[in-house]
Amino acid sequence: MTTADSVDESNHGHQNEFHIHDHSHDHEEHPDGPFIAHHFETAEQQFDSGKLGMWLFLVQEILFFSGLFVAYIIYRNHNPEIFEAAHVHLDKWLGGLNTIILLFSSLTMAWAVRCSQLEQYLGCIINIVITMVCANIFLGVKAIEYTHKWELGLFWADAYTYGLPQPENQNYLLWLSLPFIVITLLSAGLATFYRVTENDFWAKFFLCIAISFLGYFIGLGIAWAVPAQEHGGHSSDHAVHGSDHGHADGEKHEADDHSGDSSGEKSHEGESHDKSDENHSAKTAVPSESVDTQAGPSVDESTVDEASGEVNMGGFFSIYYIMTGLHAIHILAGIVALTWLLYRTLDRQFRKNYFGPVENVGLYWHLVDLIWIYLFPMMYLIH
Amino acid sequence: MSTIAKQKEKLFGHAPEENFLTESKGWASWLFTLDHKRIGIMYLIGVMSAFTLAGILALILRMELFIPGEMFLSNQNYNRMFTLHGAIMVFVFIIPSIPAALGNFILPIMLGAKDVAFPRLNLASFYLWMGGTFFFILSMLFNALDTGWTFYTPYSIQTSSAVIAATTGVFILGFSSIFTGLNFIVTVNTMRPPGMTWFKMPLLLWALYSTAIIQVLATPVLAITGLLLMAERILGLGIFDPALGGDPVLFQHFFWFYSHPAVYIMILPAMGVISELISVHSQKKIFGYEFIAYSSIAIALLGFLVWGHHMFTSGQSEMVILIFSALTFSVAIPSAVKVFNWVATLYKGSITLTTPMCYALSFIFLFGIGGLTGLPLGTLSTDVHLHDTYFVVAHFHYVMVGGTLIAFLGGLFHWWPKMFGRMYNEKGGQLGALIVFIGFNLTFFPQFIMGSRGMPRRYAKYDPEFQIFHQISTIGAITLGIGLAIAGYVLLMSLYRGKRAPGNPWAASTLEFQCSSPPTFHNFEHDIILNDPYDFESIEYDERVGGYVPVLEPAEEPKSVPQPEPVETT
Numbered sequence: 001m002t003t004a005d006s007v008d009e010s011n012h013g014h015q016n017e018f019h020i021h022d023h024s025h026d027h028e029e030h031p032d033g034p035f036i037a038h039h040f041e042t043a044e045q046q047f048d049s050g051k052l053g054m055w056l057f058l059v060q061e062i063l064f065f066s067g068l069f070v071a072y073i074i075y076r077n078h079n080p081e082i083f084e085a086a087h088v089h090l091d092k093w094l095g096g097l098n099t100i101i102l103l104f105s106s107l108t109m110a111w112a113v114r115c116s117q118l119e120q121y122l123g124c125i126i127n128i129v130i131t132m133v134c135a136n137i138f139l140g141v142k143a144i145e146y147t148h149k150w151e152l153g154l155f156w157a158d159a160y161t162y163g164l165p166q167p168e169n170q171n172y173l174l175w176l177s178l179p180f181i182v183i184t185l186l187s188a189g190l191a192t193f194y195r196v197t198e199n200d201f202w203a204k205f206f207l208c209i210a211i212s213f214l215g216y217f218i219g220l221g222i223a224w225a226v227p228a229q230e231h232g233g234h235s236s237d238h239a240v241h242g243s244d245h246g247h248a249d250g251e252k253h254e255a256d257d258h259s260g261d262s263s264g265e266k267s268h269e270g271e272s273h274d275k276s277d278e279n280h281s282a283k284t285a286v287p288s289e290s291v292d293t294q295a296g297p298s299v300d301e302s303t304v305d306e307a308s309g310e311v312n313m314g315g316f317f318s319i320y321y322i323m324t325g326l327h328a329i330h331i332l333a334g335i336v337a338l339t340w341l342l343y344r345t346l347d348r349q350f351r352k353n354y355f356g357p358v359e360n361v362g363l364y365w366h367l368v369d370l371i372w373i374y375l376f377p378m379m380y381l382i383h
Numbered sequence: 384m385s386t387i388a389k390q391k392e393k394l395f396g397h398a399p400e401e402n403f404l405t406e407s408k409g410w411a412s413w414l415f416t417l418d419h420k421r422i423g424i425m426y427l428i429g430v431m432s433a434f435t436l437a438g439i440l441a442l443i444l445r446m447e448l449f450i451p452g453e454m455f456l457s458n459q460n461y462n463r464m465f466t467l468h469g470a471i472m473v474f475v476f477i478i479p480s481i482p483a484a485l486g487n488f489i490l491p492i493m494l495g496a497k498d499v500a501f502p503r504l505n506l507a508s509f510y511l512w513m514g515g516t517f518f519f520i521l522s523m524l525f526n527a528l529d530t531g532w533t534f535y536t537p538y539s540i541q542t543s544s545a546v547i548a549a550t551t552g553v554f555i556l557g558f559s560s561i562f563t564g565l566n567f568i569v570t571v572n573t574m575r576p577p578g579m580t581w582f583k584m585p586l587l588l589w590a591l592y593s594t595a596i597i598q599v600l601a602t603p604v605l606a607i608t609g610l611l612l613m614a615e616r617i618l619g620l621g622i623f624d625p626a627l628g629g630d631p632v633l634f635q636h637f638f639w640f641y642s643h644p645a646v647y648i649m650i651l652p653a654m655g656v657i658s659e660l661i662s663v664h665s666q667k668k669i670f671g672y673e674f675i676a677y678s679s680i681a682i683a684l685l686g687f688l689v690w691g692h693h694m695f696t697s698g699q700s701e702m703v704i705l706i707f708s709a710l711t712f713s714v715a716i717p718s719a720v721k722v723f724n725w726v727a728t729l730y731k732g733s734i735t736l737t738t739p740m741c742y743a744l745s746f747i748f749l750f751g752i753g754g755l756t757g758l759p760l761g762t763l764s765t766d767v768h769l770h771d772t773y774f775v776v777a778h779f780h781y782v783m784v785g786g787t788l789i790a791f792l793g794g795l796f797h798w799w800p801k802m803f804g805r806m807y808n809e810k811g812g813q814l815g816a817l818i819v820f821i822g823f824n825l826t827f828f829p830q831f832i833m834g835s836r837g838m839p840r841r842y843a844k845y846d847p848e849f850q851i852f853h854q855i856s857t858i859g860a861i862t863l864g865i866g867l868a869i870a871g872y873v874l875l876m877s878l879y880r881g882k883r884a885p886g887n888p889w890a891a892s893t894l895e896f897q898c899s900s901p902p903t904f905h906n907f908e909h910d911i912i913l914n915d916p917y918d919f920e921s922i923e924y925d926e927r928v929g930g931y932v933p934v935l936e937p938a939e940e941p942k943s944v945p946q947p948e949p950v951e952t953t
Contacts, residue, residue: 039497039574049500049573056565060603067607067637071622074633157627158619315628318620322611 035354043353054360058367061330065371068323072378075315086316087382089154091145093226095380098141099372105134106369113362116345116355124345124358125208131365132212132338135331136180140219142328147172149317156321160314177220184213205346209339320379327375330368337361402804402901417502418904422509423488424802427795429509430480431871433516437471438864440464445826445860448853451845461843462529463544467519469532470549474556475516477783478645480791481652482598483512483563486591489798490567492895492902493585495576495911500569504562511559518552521545531841533642536623536634540615547616550609557606560648564598567591578913582673585893585916589676590655593683597644597651601687605641608634632697639690647686649783650750651679653790654721657746660793661725663891664740665732668917671724678717685714695766704763711761718754722747737889738812742793745820749785753778756831771841774834777827785823792819792870799874800884804901807877815873818866825859885930890922897933 030036032043040046076083112127150172153161191206341361344350350358403420413421444464447456456464491499499505522528522545530539530546534553539546571592575584612634614620621627623634662669669675691699691707699707725747734740756778759765769775800806829852834840838849845853887896893916898907912933914921925932 037502039500039502045573049569052572053501053504053565053569056568056599060561060565060599063600064603064607067604067611070637071611071633074630075622078630079628156618157621157624157629312628315621318618318622322614322620322622326610 033351033354035349047354047356047359050356050360051363054363058363061367061371065323065326068319068326069374072319072323075319079315082313082316083382086313086320087380089149089152089313090320090380091226092380094141094145094223095376097222097226098138099376101134101137101141102369102372105131105138106366108134109362109365112341113355113358116350116358117352119351121345121348124350125342128338128342128345129208129212132208132335132342133215133218135335135338136213136215137219137222138331139180139328140216140221141223142219142324143173143176143216144220144223146321147176154317155314156318157312157314160312160317162313173220177216180213180216184210184216187213201346205343208342208346212335212338323375324379327368327371330371334361334365334368337364401903402899403904404803404901406904415506417498417506419487419491419499419502419505420802420902420906422505423484423486425509426479426484426487426512427802429512429516430476430484433471433475434480437468437476438867440468440471442860442864444468445857447843448845449857451847451850451853453844456843458843459529462531462841463527465841466528466531467523470528470553471519472783473532473645473649474553475512475519477649477787478556478560479512479563480787481656481794482567482591482594482648483508483559485656485791485794485798486567486587486652487563488802489895490588490591491570491574492898492906493588493893494570494574494579495894495907495913496570496574497905497907499566500574501566505566508559508562508566511555511562515552515554515556515559518548518555522548522552533638534612534634535638536612536615536629536631537625539612540624547613550613554606554609554613557602557609560598561602561606564595564602567595568599571595576911576913582676583913583915584676586658586669586672586675586679587652587655587893589679590651590658593679594648594651594655596680596683597648597686601641601644601648604637605645608637608641611637632694635694635697636690639693640687643690643693644683644686646779646782647682649787651682653746653787654679656790656794656797657725657743658721659891659893660739660743660790660797661728661747662917663797663889663893664737664743665729665734666890666919667728667732668915668919669724670727670730671720672917674720675724678720681717682714685710685717689714689761692761692766695763696770708761708763712758715754715758722751722754736813737796738807738809738816739793739797739889741813741816741820742789742796745816745823746786746789746793749781749789749820749823753781753785756781769834771839772834773830773838773840776840777830777834780827780830785827789819789823792816795874796870797889798895799877800888801895801900801902803878804884804899805877805881806884806888807873807881811869811873811876815866815870818869819863820866822859822862822864822866826856826863827859829853829855829859885928887922887931890919890924890931892916892918892922896931 030038030040036043036046040049108127108130112124112131115121115123115127149155151166151170153164153166155161187206187209191203191210194200194203194206338361341358344357403418413425416422443456444461447454447461447464487499487505491497525548526543526545528546528549529544530542534546534550571584571588611620611622615623615629619627621629623629623631625631658669658675689707689711691703692711695704695707756774760769760775760778796807796812830838833849833852836849838845838852884900886899888900889896892914894911894913895902897911912935914933921934922931923934924930
């Protein structure tokens with residue numbers, strides 16, 4: 001780096017030959033601001049690079065999920081009856097609720113980007129926090145959905161025990177919620193601590209985190225409240241859960257039951273029958289859906305179930321858990337990224353010519369949203 | 384004039400007092416560096432270590448095959464050895480070799496940039512590489528992997544060997560590769576200097592760009608495949624496991640959807656290196672620049688459409704086989720376009736048989752054989768006979784070793800003076816290249832013959848009728864090992880005994896030969912002088928510098944950016 005100076009000496013008479021770079025001021029601030037890296041000429045070049053990089057990352061993400069979508073298509077094609085039978089266990093109202101929550105969080109995310117462009121500090125903070133609250137609500141609802149299925153034994157293929165007696169006292173929900181409880185309490189405690197010690201920055205930061213993670217418990221509450229009204233598969237699952245005892249028998253006779261299935265389906269025969277029972281209660285719970293759910297399965301089951309005997313719905317739930325699970329991991333990653341944004345926004349690092357990180361996290365968040373928009377109808381709204 | 388000469392000596396001559404190697408000292412300055420050149424050097428050391436390890440495994444395998452029966456490896460250990468040889472060579476060595484090691488060093492300098500677009504991501508991808516390699520070593524130490532590098536289900540679900548550690552390694556290495564590719568695409572897109580349009584880029588950049596496209600588009604599919612395989616083993620998802628209603632051939636589709644394009648991740652950068660070497664060392668403007676550039680992109684895109692040719696015998700419909708077969712042949716077209724262009728470049732060029740040129744000529748010969756033997760494998764009727772025989776082994780070694788490794792070595796010799804500022808012993812380098820060429824052909828040519836006579840791959844024991852071929856092959860492998868050792872020795876000795884390299888020892892016209900050898904931390908201490916990358920008239924020999932310098936005119940405008948018209952004054 002120091003050579004430039006000596007070269008400059010000899011070069012002096014012939015300035016029109018070369019421009020010798022002088023890097024001696026290099027460790028000082030970039031003329032465009034403190035957050036412009038030394039190897040970029042302008043803030044604009046840095047922004048463009050970051051944005052292109054993010055888009056490529058999103059392409060990569062889509063291809064990452066593409067394998068799962070292909071697996072879904074193939075298994076649905078091979079075993080349509082499993083999908084028909086299994087999707088009634090998913091609560092389309094909770095799924096729909098989560099869709100709306102994610103869509104709303106995309107709005108607040110986009111709003112946060114706009115605020116950071118306009119240097120509206122407070123608006124940016126509020127929107128980031130709302131986005132994080134929504135992310136946590138989503139996870140709360142998801143936790144209820146997951147644990148409810150686990151209690152019924154609706155696991156992936158190898159662990160699938162639906163219809164068999166389930167072990168007592170599994171605290172699935174508690175275990176899932178534990179990290180959220182810890183983070184909420186910890187950040188609330190830290191917020192109080194910093195409030196007392198008058199460290200304004202960290203007090204604000206942890207207050208925002210605590211508020212965000214409260215969203216998880218809101219999600220739990222909503223998901224518990226929804227089945228109280230009579231809706232779709234979720235409430236019917238409760239009914240099934242209650243009569244679990246009867247199912248152990250029902251499972252054994254399943255093959256027999258299926259032989260009469262094509263006729264039994266429409267005439268509501270066989271109360272102990274596992275699948276028609278499911279469809280039946282789903283239909284009675286949501287009368288408006290009854291026509292649709294009836295048409296599909298009755299055709300397929302008559303042809304396929306006899307051959308495959310006990311249809312192990314685990315195949316569907318394998319795909320369901322791996323797809324929604326990976327999506328949930330992406331939501332968690334989004335929460336981490338939003339926390340990073342929250343810190344930087346509170347630190348007032350973003351400005352008119354430097355808001356790339358907010359924009360890029362926003363792009364990522366929209367992609368996570370988009371993937372859910374595909375997952376929801378593929379999993380929950382099968383006809 | 385004398386001032387200009389002095390200037391030239393300063394700018395294009397020997398290394399300045401401070402370069403990127405000496406700029407800061409200590410372990411931490413290397414481990415936490417964001418400098419693309421240092422990251423490139425760390426990658427170079429890493430991939431060469433992996434290569435040495437996997438190469439030793441290959442030699443052990445060849446020794447075992449010297450006699451038809453068991454010599455010192457049990458069948459189980461033989462399976463482990465060839466699995467680790469293949470997996471380490473493919474995932475840890477070849478894929479990162481040219482893009483991550485050479486590319487990291489060269490690409491930003493070729494663009495006249497100070498660094499890649501995301502230096503921190505660059506360092507992160509190096510550490511991901513380290514992490515992935517760590518898991519591979521782990522899988523080697525504890526119940527070594529024995530599935531073959533392809534991890535085919537259902538065996539990879541049933542075996543007790545360390546599949547999870549290995550797939551974790553593959554997953555992590557995949558993200559290392561994705562981030563490198565992402566970085567390169569953004570760097571080429573946004574950091575080209577003013578005046579360097581797409582068609583004024585050196586061809587290596589086109590090749591690395593095409594490679595990066597594949598890395599970003601294909602590798603995530605491998606990542607999800609690895610993840611699903613892990614989940615299959617841990618949880619029992621039933622997606623690939625037929626016992627749970629899964630489809631094992633789906634795994635093959637997923638795997639080859641990545642791994643076939645990955646073949647082009649391996650060969651495309653090699654083609655880019657060869658385009659540079661052929662042109663520079665025959666001092667002739669590259670023939671058909673645009674065809675070579677477009678053929679790189681064409682190979683990258685067509686590479687996504689041919690994965691099914693790995694599964695001709697796995698139970699696909701005849702129609703599918705027909706389509707994949709036809710698409711496979713279509714990849715031969717852009718590959719052949721490149722070869723013809725290189726040969727046309729050599730025609731009437733002033734060829735000097737420097738070490739890089741020796742490797743480049745070997746490449747054309749060996750890649751020609753490797754590419755052409757791919758055609759019978761892409762034809763259904765012949766593939767049914769040749770599938771899973773040594774013919775396949777010989778074919779992909781001709782492409783991967785005869786292609787990529789040879790190009791990597793050629794590139795390493797070509798850019799070695801730039802990296803470390805030392806010239807190697809030319810005679811020693813040439814000797815190494817010759818022995819590598821002979822040893823390589825001795826190793827793999829007999830495998831074509833025994834493969835076509837029905838010797839299956841991956842067998843620890845074989846019928847005595849194949850013994851002579853195996854013995855020639857083993858002798859060839861030892862020769863190849865000696866040649867590589869000589870090449871390595873020549874390079875390492877140059878660090879101690881080599882004379883100091885000028886900025887441009889090869890009369891090359893690309894930008895990386897305009898900065899000093901080794902470059903300084905910021906690469907360029909002056910405004911770059913942008914010429915056509917293959918215009919050798921714009922370069923002249925300067926005795927005071929001891930190397931080549933750009934032709935400069937005293938009256939030249941300041942900030943001389945595009946200077947297409949060379950002026951012959953001295």
